[in-house]
Amino acid sequence: MSNTLQEALPITVRNVTKTYGSVYALNDVSLDVKSGEFLTLLGPSGSGKTTLLMVLAGFTRPDKGSLKFGDDEVIRKPPHLRDVGMTFQNYALFPHMTVAGNVGYPLKLRGASKAEMAERVEKALEMVQLGGFGDRGIEQLSGGQKQRVALARSIVFEPRILLMDEPLSALDKKLRDRMQIELRHLHEQLGMTTVYVTHDQREALTMSDRIAVVNHGRIMQLATPQELYEQPANRFVADFIGDSTFLPVTQEGDRLIAAGITLKTTRKAPDADKLSLMLRPERVTVMEGDTGDANVFDATVTELVYQGESFLLYAKLTDGTEVAVRGAIRDDTFRTLPAPGAAVKLGITPADTVIIEDGDA
Ligand SMILES: Nc1ncnc2c1ncn2[C@@H]1O[C@H](COP(=O)(O)OP(=O)(O)O)[C@@H](O)[C@H]1O
Numbered sequence: 001m002s003n004t005l006q007e008a009l010p011i012t013v014r015n016v017t018k019t020y021g022s023v024y025a026l027n028d029v030s031l032d033v034k035s036g037e038f039l040t041l042l043g044p045s046g047s048g049k050t051t052l053l054m055v056l057a058g059f060t061r062p063d064k065g066s067l068k069f070g071d072d073e074v075i076r077k078p079p080h081l082r083d084v085g086m087t088f089q090n091y092a093l094f095p096h097m098t099v100a101g102n103v104g105y106p107l108k109l110r111g112a113s114k115a116e117m118a119e120r121v122e123k124a125l126e127m128v129q130l131g132g133f134g135d136r137g138i139e140q141l142s143g144g145q146k147q148r149v150a151l152a153r154s155i156v157f158e159p160r161i162l163l164m165d166e167p168l169s170a171l172d173k174k175l176r177d178r179m180q181i182e183l184r185h186l187h188e189q190l191g192m193t194t195v196y197v198t199h200d201q202r203e204a205l206t207m208s209d210r211i212a213v214v215n216h217g218r219i220m221q222l223a224t225p226q227e228l229y230e231q232p233a234n235r236f237v238a239d240f241i242g243d244s245t246f247l248p249v250t251q252e253g254d255r256l257i258a259a260g261i262t263l264k265t266t267r268k269a270p271d272a273d274k275l276s277l278m279l280r281p282e283r284v285t286v287m288e289g290d291t292g293d294a295n296v297f298d299a300t301v302t303e304l305v306y307q308g309e310s311f312l313l314y315a316k317l318t319d320g321t322e323v324a325v326r327g328a329i330r331d332d333t334f335r336t337l338p339a340p341g342a343a344v345k346l347g348i349t350p351a352d353t354v355i356i357e358d359g360d361a
């Protein structure tokens with residue numbers, strides 16, 4: 001082992017399928033992770049995220065497909081020869097060993113000398129802000145500290161690829177928010193190619209260079225956080241990331257019509273049979289006076305909810321669809337909002353008029 005940082009490696013997944021009986025845990029998955037990238041697999045429980053991570057780590061052999069780290073085909077390589085560090089949701093630490101014993105374990109497996117181990121363990125612990133904690137017992141640590149120890153163990157041998165499976169899900173929200181930022185900084189410092197798994201869309205948006213949305217063993221969309229949120233490929237992705245209301249869109253020649261109005265949009269509608277207009281609550285506004293070039297829907301307020309930093313208003317369009325509107329509350333703006341029963345005009349700008357394919361194809 002050298003002391004210089006190794007170069008990060010790109011990961012190439014091609015046509016990987018893994019079945020358990022009749023269940024397709026992975027269904028013909030292809031994916032390119034760029035060298036040094038922080039890529040997140042985001043999807044509901046049972047969608048195949050862990051299975052894909054296990055294939056990358058070498059603990060699961062797929063039925064078919066290929067996997068390259070850089071130019072090396074690794075699909076037949078056992079885990080310990082793959083140069084991959086991994087952390088799990090439940091930490092998987094050895095409770096009877098000290099912090100240093102746990103962190104040094106991968107080095108021991110790789111035959112490092114005592115002196116080298118001591119030096120690298122302390123360096124890894126400093127990286128996760130646990131410098132000097134080596135002699136402590138695992139059971140003396142808090143949940144957040146245990147997660148940091150697990151992280152130190154996964155980076156101590158300076159792997160070129162780091163895999164993390166829901167590493168923060170056991171922590172409370174405040175700690176999780178802080179650890180998300182810390183993990184991101186650590187990634188910037190170390191620069192290793194990282195594949196991160198979560199079912200939490202906000203965590204994915206916060207941390208990732210790109211996100212692969214997974215459902216039923218397939219990748220539904222691979223894009224940057226902003227692209228995913230602003231232009232989801234289909235209804236599943238639009239529904240899974242952020243809140244939205246969907247209005248059916250019909251096409252008459254060049255015109256796209258939703259709830260009786262012809263839509264003005266700066267975006268291209270997808271070429272699909274079934275289309276929907278995606279309305280994000282914070283992009284819809286209650287309009288007064290001049291509505292400019294907005295698309296405007298007549299509606300009747302059904303609910304108005306105070307939520308501290310923002311309000312949530314529900315209103316029914318003339319076609320019966322209920323639309324959610326979210327807005328910031330400042331000073332006494334909440335007092336001036338329309339009450340249930342009031343007629344309102346709901347507007348969206350042409351740039352926020354996003355038409356998506358309805359369905360999860
Ligand atoms: N060892 C296994 N034996 C049988 N079925 C499995 C096994 N591992 C995963 N599965 C099934 O494969 C699918 C994907 O699981 P998993 O990759 O764990 O999803 P996720 O991590 O997204 O929650 C699920 O339907 C799950 O029940």
Ligand SMILES: [Mg+2]
Binds near residue numbers: 049050051
């Ligand atoms: Mg999982």
